[in-house]
Amino acid sequence: MAFQLQKDQLVFIPLGGSEQFGANLNVYGYKGKYLAIDLGIGFADEYYPGIDILLPNPKFLEDNRKDLSGLIITHAHEDHIGAVAYLWPRLKCPIYCTEFTAEVLKKKLAENPECKAAQIHVIEPYEMAEIGPFKVRFIPVSHSIPEACSIVLETEHGQVVHSGDWNLDEAPVLGTKTKAEDFKKIGQEGVLAYVGDSTNAGVAGYSGSEGDVEKGLSAVFKEFEKRIVVTIFSSNIGRIQSICRAAKANNRHVAVLGRSLHRMIGCAKACGYLADIDDFVPEEDISAIPRENLVVIATGSQGEPRAQMALLARGSHRSLKLERGDSVIFSARPIPGNEKNIILVQNRLAAGGIDVMSPRETDHVIHVSGHPARDEIKQMYDWLRPKIVVPVHGEKVMIEDQAELARACQIDKAIAPNNGSVIQLAPIEQAGIIDHVDTGLLAVEPGRIIESGHVAISDRRKLQYSGVVHVSFVMSKKGVLMGRPHVSTTGLIDPKDAQGDEFEADLEDEVQDILEGLRHHSRKPMDRWEEEVRIGIRRAVNDILRFKPNVNVHMMEV
Ligand SMILES: [Zn+2]
Incomplete structure (x- = not known):
């Protein structure tokens, strides 16, 4: 009820x-x-x-x-x-x-x-x-x-x-x-x-105070000589203000990268917040500012692959190319589940000679x-x-x-x-x-x-681990195979490799054998044959690769 x-x-x-x-x-x-x-x-x-x-x-x-x-x-x-x-x-x-x-x-x-x-x-x-x-x-x-x-x-x-x-x-x-x-x-x-x-x-x-973050960032900014990028949650308007004040105290201009940051700043200003901070450097002028006079606030603190921080780490940002000696501060906490993406971005930065700082690595308060x-x-x-x-x-x-x-x-x-x-x-x-x-x-x-439990998503999850075999063949009404069966695979072999071709050809032979067996030695009705082929091919792949793929079988009757 x-x-x-x-x-x-x-x-x-x-x-x-x-x-x-x-x-x-x-x-x-x-x-x-x-x-x-x-x-x-x-x-x-x-x-x-x-x-x-x-x-x-x-x-x-x-x-x-x-x-x-x-x-x-x-x-x-x-x-x-x-x-x-x-x-x-x-x-x-x-x-x-x-x-x-x-x-x-x-x-x-x-x-x-x-x-x-x-x-x-x-x-x-x-x-x-x-x-x-x-x-x-x-x-x-x-x-x-x-x-x-x-x-x-x-x-x-x-x-x-x-x-x-x-x-x-x-x-x-x-x-x-x-x-x-x-x-x-x-x-x-x-x-x-x-x-x-x-x-x-x-x-x-206690969780601490944003006022301490402003002091902490200001102290950290002093230690860095070249460009500083700070990545945060876009909605953390208080943090944006802290960064701007810390930048000003260190004689640095501030630029903002990321649509969601601009949108949030727009909303904040419409409600009277961020009224006393200096204008941001327009994105197109970033490269004209001396490296030691710039702080950039960027989206992507969670390692989101399409956000600004990920683009900067990959070196594919249209307006800014980070150089050896620049620094990136992660002024945010990883949301559970995002850790892998964040580490990927941080590793890319480190590989490019960029200093990476996250809250745990410093005695200064750079996040609460x-x-x-x-x-x-x-x-x-x-x-x-x-x-x-x-x-x-x-x-x-x-x-x-x-x-x-x-x-x-x-x-x-x-x-x-x-x-x-x-x-x-x-x-x-x-x-x-x-x-x-x-x-x-x-x-x-x-x-x-x-x-979220939709079969489309659970199928995708399975495909990630096991690959797929597609089998198709044409049968006459009397159960005679018309032409050679066709087998193609996804996620199992390298199609450019000769061995891959051989693998698929072997599976085609296997389909032929299974169908022969069904025609001569089995009383199974033809509407069961697709399923028999599916089971047989799954077993055949398992014999070679030691795991069972998804197998789709299409039998056409003429
Ligand atoms: Zn909240």
Whole structure:
């Protein structure tokens, strides 16, 4: 039986982001209505050949669309906002967010004509929005992007704090810090449940401050003599400001490479940020600036093969050729799964005589995380004193880390969810996981969106490891082979090599033998012959190569 929300129930359902990093989609159910929070993408690894972007499967919300009151976006990071332009046409509900987030979202929605009717409501910090039966306040928090918010839901069962991404940066260079008095006050009003960011729940201490990054970068810039490239997440506007100030202090101009960086800077300026930094050097003038007077900010901190940093590392960038003695600073954390690509880029740079620096290799602070470490999470529990903690936003280990931390902090109930868990928050007597709804991931291809478990993707995965044999032959109605069978292979041999030709010719002989055998010695009907050939050829290849390829057989009857 499909899950049915009762009128007196308050439930929380994470549909994405609570088992893997990214693809966040969270849902609250109250008085028979639903409210979604965040709709982000995840990055695909090699488990999904040919796929870059994953989306949370919103099937549950589609099935309950008539009761969906709205979608809140807590901040403009891709793992919270990136799926809206793909999935809004399936949901068609009003969207609520702060001004900067709206600015980023508008640009994304403009790229999909099906999102034309989407309405974005800009909510000011501390403002109360009424979305269906939900009374919602946006509380500003510091994070590695402007205008991130925690969401406070007021219900007749008590308040729920949905943290979004946050940290306790004491000196953010841009925007507000997370204010103790805000959360203490919410705690005094009473908090039923805290649903919070688990990313760094396994990291001791505090995440640090962007103000220290500005100092750290300035010190590092002093040590380098030639060009400096800093690669970051495009949305880290605070980091852009830190880099610009550190550059100025070291008598360097700043240039920016990458479309997503330019787009984010445009959004930031439209909202009044980055107002006091000098103009950037236009891309076409980069090579005219003396090497010792230049800092370049580039996209591609995750090693993305098509981003600017990868182009620079390959030496194929149209405007800038890095030279021996130049330096590259990775001012970002690797997202789990991206490590291989990052190392590939770093190795290419090192091979070209470029200095590579990442956060672990220096005593200077050149990156801080935007997510709360253990002491920050403890501080939040202390301010809020929630009866229930639901850790979300992270891989399984991170979520379990926060659940353990909550128990150690004497929180009554710590409930670690899976994607699709239906968690009853109230009535609190039966609080816990009470049901499970359909969820999963969708995969974005250039021309379509498919389920991540689609047979097309699992087939590709198999092909990666085993290669393919294509067999075709023509039979008469009486079972006589007409002409020689044809065999071609992919991923098994070098077609330019004579031995490769021989391999395929041997398989053609084998097909002939199998068919002869079937005609003379078997009672198997002809409609089974394709399958017999498939099994026989798989076995024959395994005898030679010691592994079994995919075999496709086409028998034509004339
Ligand atoms: Zn974030």
